[in-house]
Every structure is written in C-alpha cells, then in structure tokens.
Amino acid sequence: MYWNEEIECIGRSDLRKLQSEKLRKMVERIYYNVPFYRKKFDEAGIKPQDVKGVEDLHRLPFTTKQDLRDNYPYSLFAVPMKEIVRVHASSGTTGKSTVVGYTKEDLEIWSEVIARTLTSAGITSKDVIQVAYGYGLFTGGLGVHYGAEKVGVTVIPISGGNTRRQIQVMQDFGTTALACTPSYALYLAEEMQEQKMRWEDNSLRVGIFGAEPWTENMRKEIEQSLSITAIDIYGLSEIIGPGVASECVCQSGLHINEDHFIPEIIDPDTLEPLEEGEKGELVFTTVTKEGLPLLRYRTRDLTSLTYERCECGRTLARMRKCLGRSDDMLIIRGVNVFPSQIEAVLLETSGTKPHYQIIVDRKHNLDTLSLLVEVEEHFLSDEIRKLESMKEKIRHAVESNLGISVNVNLVEPKTIQRSEGKAKRVIDNRNNLQS
Numbered sequence: 001m002y003w004n005e006e007i008e009c010i011g012r013s014d015l016r017k018l019q020s021e022k023l024r025k026m027v028e029r030i031y032y033n034v035p036f037y038r039k040k041f042d043e044a045g046i047k048p049q050d051v052k053g054v055e056d057l058h059r060l061p062f063t064t065k066q067d068l069r070d071n072y073p074y075s076l077f078a079v080p081m082k083e084i085v086r087v088h089a090s091s092g093t094t095g096k097s098t099v100v101g102y103t104k105e106d107l108e109i110w111s112e113v114i115a116r117t118l119t120s121a122g123i124t125s126k127d128v129i130q131v132a133y134g135y136g137l138f139t140g141g142l143g144v145h146y147g148a149e150k151v152g153v154t155v156i157p158i159s160g161g162n163t164r165r166q167i168q169v170m171q172d173f174g175t176t177a178l179a180c181t182p183s184y185a186l187y188l189a190e191e192m193q194e195q196k197m198r199w200e201d202n203s204l205r206v207g208i209f210g211a212e213p214w215t216e217n218m219r220k221e222i223e224q225s226l227s228i229t230a231i232d233i234y235g236l237s238e239i240i241g242p243g244v245a246s247e248c249v250c251q252s253g254l255h256i257n258e259d260h261f262i263p264e265i266i267d268p269d270t271l272e273p274l275e276e277g278e279k280g281e282l283v284f285t286t287v288t289k290e291g292l293p294l295l296r297y298r299t300r301d302l303t304s305l306t307y308e309r310c311e312c313g314r315t316l317a318r319m320r321k322c323l324g325r326s327d328d329m330l331i332i333r334g335v336n337v338f339p340s341q342i343e344a345v346l347l348e349t350s351g352t353k354p355h356y357q358i359i360v361d362r363k364h365n366l367d368t369l370s371l372l373v374e375v376e377e378h379f380l381s382d383e384i385r386k387l388e389s390m391k392e393k394i395r396h397a398v399e400s401n402l403g404i405s406v407n408v409n410l411v412e413p414k415t416i417q418r419s420e421g422k423a424k425r426v427i428d429n430r431n432n433l434q435s
C-alpha cells in the first residue's frame with residue numbers, strides 16, 4: 001500500500017535526475033539567502049553554478065548542530081520571518097536549544113512524508129491513532145498529527161504523560177494505532193498488565209515508535225507485550241521532524257524520503273563518503289525545504305544504506321535501524337559502548353525486565369560501569385543462589401560482548417523511574433567529577 005506510488009516506486013535514475021534538479025535550485029537559494037552558507041561557499045571557492053547534480057554533493061560544506069546553535073535563533077532561515085508560520089525547538093539539554101522554522105509549504109511536505117510513513121505501516125483512514133508524543137516545541141506530536149489528518153486517520157491528540165488516562169482512552173475510543181517512544185510503549189504495556197486488562201478490551205494493532213534508538217529485542221518485547229506490529233520511524237527536527245524515514249510492514253530497514261532529503265554516509269573521522277552497505281555517520285541534505293534548508297547536515301546517527309528494491313516494491317533507499325548516535329556513545333576505559341548494545345544483552349537474558357540504567361563512574365582514576373536491572377517478580381522470591389547465577393550470567397554476557405567488566409545490581413520491578421518521553425538510560429557521573 002503506497003501513499004505516493006509515483007515517488008515511492010520511482011526508478012533510481014529518474015530519482016537521481018529529480019534530486020539533482022532540486023539540489024541545484026536549493027544551492028542557489030541558500031547561497032543568495034543565507035549569509036552563513038555564502039561565506040562557506042566563498043571560503044571553499046565554490047559557486048552555485050559549480051553544482052550540476054548529486055554527483056557534486058561531496059564537494060559541498062557540512063552543517064553541524066553547533067552551526068545551528070551559533071546562529072540561534074533565526075540566522076540560518078532562508079526566508080523572511082513573515083513567511084515562517086511555525087517554529088519548533090530541541091530541548092537544549094546541553095547549551096542553547098536549536099530552533100527550526102517552517103513555511104506553509106514546509107508543513108505541507110512534512111504532512112506528505114508522515115502520510116507515506118503511516119500508509120507504509122498499514123494505517124488507513126479507518127484507523128484511530130493515539131498520538132502520545134509530546135505536543136509543543138518538540139516536533140513529535142504535531143508532526144505526526146498533521147500527516148495523520150492528511151490520510152484521514154481519526155487523531156486523538158492526547159500528547160505524552162498521564163498513563164492511566166492513556167489506557168482509559170485507548171479502551172474507550174477504540175485506538176488501533178499508537179505513536180510514542182518505544183520506552184513509553186513498554187511502560188504502557190506494563191500498566192495494562194497491572195490493571196489486568198484483557199486483550200479483547202483493546203483494539204490496538206500497530207505502533208509507530210521513534211525519537212530514541214531501540215533494538216530488535218526491544219521490538220520483540222513490545223510486539224509480544226502489546227500484541228501489535230511495532231514499526232520504527234526516524235526523524236530529527238533539524239531535517240523536518242518525524243517522517244524523514246520509516247519502516248514498511250516488511251520491517252527490513254527504514255525507507256528514506258529521498259525526494260526531499262538526500263542521504264549520505266560518511267566516515268565520521270575522515271569525513272569521506274562511504275559506499276553502500278558501509279557503516280558510518282548519516283548526513284542529510286534537504287532539497288525542498290524553504291524555511292530552514294540544510295546542506296549536508298551531520299546527524300551523528302550511525303547506520304548504513306542500501307539502494308536495493310524492498311520486498312514491498314518501494315525503490316527509496318533504506319537505512320538500517322540506528323545502532324545509536326555518536327554522541328550517545330560512551331567511552332569506558334577506551335572501549336566504545338552504545339547503550340543499545342547493553343540493552344540487547346539484557347533482553348536476551350530471561351527473567352529480566354526491559355528496564356535498566358547504566359551508571360558510569362570514575363573511581364581512583366578508573367572508569368567503572370554498573371548496571372541496574374529490574375527482574376521479574378517471581379525471581380525475587382527465589383533462592384539467593386538463583387539470583388546470584390542470573391547476575392553472573394549478565395556480567396559474563398556483557399563482558400564477552402563488549403569486552404569490559406561490569407557490576408550488576410538486580411532490583412525489584414518498578415524501581416527504575418519510568419519515562420513518558422525519551423528514557424534516561426545513562427547516568428554518567430564522570431561529567432560531574434573533576435578529572
């Protein structure tokens with residue numbers, strides 16, 4: 001099922017032509033409208049007319065999150081403020097937030113890509129979608145909202161939080177599709193179990209989950225506990241918000257909306273472009289956005305691309321599920337560790353719950369890694385010997401998978417704080433220490 005078959009199943013050479021045409025126009029627009037880019041082009045000795053097509057992309061300068069911060073709030077916008085009809089912003093946990101702006105046409109593009117996303121997940125106008133992403137400056141809520149309305153899905157704009165009410169509404173309003181973070185989906189599942197809800201009491205069948213990296217094991221856990229199909233959706237506010245890419249029902253990589261966002265994979269150290277299939281940092285160039293067009297934006301997300309036609313018939317490039325962001329990566333005693341690697345190990349150990357926290361400390365100038373892991377209720381009533389053996393199993397699995405030693409602490413269910421948005425998995429106390 002396609003929303004826009006002409007684009008979603010376009011031949012690769014036709015797509016390349018279309019992208020090249022749009023890229024040329026975009027480069028011209030930013031050169032003449034954004035002083036930041038004009039300066040960069042001039043410094044690199046590039047003129048807009050030097051860009052003939054996608055093949056010249058690698059010659060152009062990168063844009064980073066720092067550039068957005070340095071130009072806070074509006075200096076990268078390519079149109080006068082009177083044409084900007086909406087702004088969103090990132091939370092700005094580290095330093096200034098980044099502000100993004102949309103024209104009417106940008107909002108139209110955003111709705112279009114979300115409409116494709118929902119349709120490829122099998123969601124139609126007969127569905128009722130509960131949007132439990134936050135509504136506000138965060139792009140999650142409103143982003144999904146307008147695309148869902150475009151498809152004609154019945155939207156419940158409940159926003160995040162108030163878990164009991166979420167469940168009540170889900171039951172009473174006949175929700176069939178859920179949009180939220182994967183960690184919140186698990187929290188909802190847990191609450192539903194607690195309330196002894198029977199599956200007949202709800203009609204949920206599909207979830208579209210994003211805004212944080214999640215593993216295949218986590219997908220299985222969500223699909224089993226909520227009895228739904230769990231679809232991965234990817235986006236970032238700098239590029240447009242949710243809907244940059246998403247899985248179809250084949251669940252084999254996320255289709256990128258390449259007619260709007262041209263992807264590249266680069267080596268994050270040398271900044272050289274990598275080949276199809278090679279893992280590196282994902283970079284996007286927006287070729288249709290008017291308000292805040294970005295050239296070669298470094299997402300920090302690590303993944304790889306494939307251009308093979310998907311079983312669903314779509315020809316758009318697919319990115320592999322993100323393993324993590326390069327700025328989420330922990331370096332513990334010189335070893336690179338992604339929280340998602342630890343999650344994968346934990347979810348393979350029976351008796352543990354998918355709720356955990358990773359605590360990094362520095363003691364006597366040495367990094368230490370500790371894990372808090374919730375275990376299922378019945379394990380706690382077991383003999384100490386069994387708990388010890390479970391602890392040993394996790395310790396061994398982490399050490400052999402990641403090559404670093406770890407202290408494992410098993411805790412009772414519901415000890416670890418639940419999140420209604422993005423889960424806080426890592427507490428890195430080293431940042432507060434003077435080294």
Ligand SMILES: [Zn+2]
Pocket residue numbers: 247248249250255310311312313314
């Ligand atoms: Zn597909």
